[in-house]
Amino acid sequence: MIVLAIVSLFIGVSDVSLGTLFMPDAAERAQQVMLISRVPRTLALMLAGSSLAIAGMVMQIIVRNRFVEPSTVGTSESAALGFLVVTVFAPAWPMMAKMGVSAGFALAGTALFLRMLKFIPPREVLLVPLVGIMLAGVIGAVTTFFGYRFNMLPSLLAWQMGDFSGVLRGRYELLWFGLGATVLAWFAADRLTVAGMGQDFTTNLGLNYRQVMILGLVIVSVVSAVCLVSVGAIPFLGLIVPNVVSLMVGDNMRITVPWVAVLGAIFVLACDILGRVARYPYEIPIAVVVGVIGSAMFLYLLLRKRPHAA
Template sequence: MKNKKALFIFTLAPVLLILITFLSILYGTKDISMVTVWNAIFHFDEANIDYQIIRTGRIPRAIAVLLVGAFLAVAGSIMQGITRNYLASPSLMGVNDGSAFVITLAIVYFPGLSNVQMILLSMVGSGMGAGLVFGFGSLIRNGLSPVRLAIIGTVIGTFLSSIATAIAMYHQVSQTISAWYNTKVQAVDMDMLLLGLPFGMIGLILALFSARAITITSLGEDVAIGLGQKTKAIKIISMLAVVCLTGTSVALVGKIAFVGLVIPHITRFIVGVDYRFIIPCSALIGAFFLSLCDLISRYINFPYETPIGVVTSIIGVPFFLYLILKRGGEKA
């Protein structure tokens, strides 16, 4: 491999991911010994409460956080590469909000839907949210510039969230809906996790398949066309990957902001501008980052848990402001 920094990440990341996953399973509100964790995995006894906590709570949570971190980081990488917008991310471009909005409607008006149907609707919402933001951006003069598109995304996202909240309050399901907007990593459904995994994997495969084309597209529309790139086809495939990745993430744990903004920038700084390296490295770094944030969230206000979105925002908001101050309105 020519990229030595990427090779270093591929070598180190599995060790770090195994370590952070082990810590996520071991530590929490209740202290559980390593022996108990081992027995819960290999000698499970339904009558043991600690074994139940490990099997039904901490293991699904640790796996879900790893997957969602990887999915959101890759989704953000794709969006930034395709749009050449350094502020593009699922949380800022209405993708997360669209998913949560459609899930809210589903819970209120179609409460008997299956987990697979919820995942599919979450993906539909992702596409709808992105379509609204980029649609409005294309109608406004210079609306597709990084800062203006981020403002449009924030406004539309807030609008969708407000409508969803109003509907939830009217139908008295606010507590149920709040989990989707404040994240629900502490209550990951194992069945939903198993059902969502194939959809997320499809998104990752599409992303890896498109990686070389995204690198060319990131050079600019004219350059890509001049090199024989079918830009429309690549954008469709790439956005389908984003929809799969983001829709699955929201269906699993609700909205989590800034992972898709911060991690792609860190990854590009380390491995360069080739998306054949950016996409897999973003997945690995994103998985570790969100798992670390999840671990930190358990101890900020111990023994009470702080929503993981608070931790990602503490990191993401200053980073967002830094990008605006540093880059202004220029393209990536």
């Protein structure tokens, strides 16, 4: 992660290198680019990657299904709908208030998905992500309709397409809330792990199942809203990383949280670097790179689990 972060600092159209940072005639411009653009972008990549990966892991524990994450159950789409509503009806509100409304809509969308799961047979493992994808499609269609009616389609496209090219100092700081949610998930790891074993088991151990579920939903909603408002939606990240970590170190959340956070940051840094060098000096949005890699891995996980499910 440290190596990729250092590489990320020195990739870009502007000539920023160790030499230019200390050259008398070019040092001022190079230092400005480094401090205003490159450092905030690298920090945003690491914060978004780790927090979205943790949100995906929490979502999988809550739902008790390995094939779900915020972008496949309607959470991200609900956050986009909330951000659209508050942008249309209260455009003068500060970004913090808009993020709060977006998180509220994300919480409601996730709760709706959990409500729908009660009508799905427990053994239908592969049906759960399919229902989530359909719900996300419906919510996304509603969001697109209102975006069209209010002439907000360009802004809506920017929110739905994760991209770090516009990250500058002063425009990424909300992502630190994602780090706070990650730390909260680590402190609540034992409770969330127990809640993932079912309501009866959780109640028998003396925990309030409803409160633990609400805590998990709040973590997922806040992370989804913060990342959407700051850099846009990044699909499949919260699905791929927790599954890879689970294959390596198991399912104990107390152990897996640091691994998921670090691997999420590594994955996002690597995909962003790939998008920046593939068509240099042009840039491919990270949502496209992660979407291509993530969808392929998603299909692999589905096909890999099918024989065991049978």
